[in-house]
Amino acid sequence: xxxxxxxxxxxxxxxxxxxxxxxxxxxxxxxxxINHFLRPLVTDLLRLYKHGIYLKRTYLYPAGRLIRVALGPxxxxxxxARKTAGFAGHRANxxxxxxxxxxxxxxxxxxxxxxxxxxxxxxLDAIRWxxxxxxxxxxxxxxxxxxxxxxxxxxxxxxxxxxxxxxxMHNLFLGMVSKSTQxxxx
Numbered sequence: 001x002x003x004x005x006x007x008x009x010x011x012x013x014x015x016x017x018x019x020x021x022x023x024x025x026x027x028x029x030x031x032x033x034i035n036h037f038l039r040p041l042v043t044d045l046l047r048l049y050k051h052g053i054y055l056k057r058t059y060l061y062p063a064g065r066l067i068r069v070a071l072g073p074x075x076x077x078x079x080x081a082r083k084t085a086g087f088a089g090h091r092a093n094x095x096x097x098x099x100x101x102x103x104x105x106x107x108x109x110x111x112x113x114x115x116x117x118x119x120x121x122x123x124l125d126a127i128r129w130x131x132x133x134x135x136x137x138x139x140x141x142x143x144x145x146x147x148x149x150x151x152x153x154x155x156x157x158x159x160x161x162x163x164x165x166x167x168x169m170h171n172l173f174l175g176m177v178s179k180s181t182q183x184x185x186x
Contacts, residue, residue, distance in 0.1 A: 004072055031083055031148065038084070038151035045071055045155060070157055075165045085164040086126050086150030094146025097164055119159040122147050 001018040002011050010016055020041055023029050029037070048069035056064045074085055082089050087097045095103050099114035108114075125147035132138040142148050152158055 028079070029083075034083055035149070035151045042151045042154050045069060049155070049157065071152070071155055071163075073163045073165045074152065075167050078166050081164050081166050084150060084152070085160050086122070086148050086153060087160075087164070088142055088146040088148070092146060093143055098161060100146070117161045119161050122160050123153050126150065126153055 001020055003016060004011070006016055021037060023033070023037060052066045052068040054064060054066050055061075058065055074081065076084060078090055081087070081097070085097065088094055091103070093103050094100055095106075096114075097117065099116055101108065101114050125141070125145035126149045128145065129138055129141045129147060130149035132141050138148070150160070153160065
């Protein structure tokens with residue numbers, strides 16, 4: 001994690017980067033493992049957002065200052081973005097994290113006809129998924145609504161639709177888009 005308040009030339013210096021953790025391999029983590037990994041981070045972020053932390057002294061505030069912390073965008077590859085943010089997979093019926101276009105209508109390029117996703121509806125659908133009485137019921141809910149629970153949804157300010165960003169490096173330069181769309185027909 002980096003502090004977006006820092007100027008770009010300082011933002012990515014090693015002393016200004018916070019390594020949240022590293023998930024061990026060799027296999028892709030499950031949704032439960034990702035949520036388990038995120039839980040302590042989200043707990044800290046909630047505390048820092050609601051109550052803040054008092055810094056005794058800063059360059060601009062020698063007498064100290066209360067600061068609050070909020071999570072900005074989640075930036076990762078397509079597969080990790082879907083799991084971490086609580087969306088259905090990229091080959092699911094409701095594959096898009098921005099709209100409710102079903103996979104069967106993937107050839108529909110009329111953006112005006114697409115029903116936009118909202119953070120509020122995603123949060124409600126994710127809660128329904130989490131409250132489903134069985135794994136089978138969860139699968140049905142995921143297929144119907146395209147949403148599942150993510151620990152990040154505990155953050156009241158975090159807009160899962162607007163703040164989930166698929167990074168260009170993995171998807172364009174390393175060819176993840178072509179790998180992710182293999183087998184899809186229009």
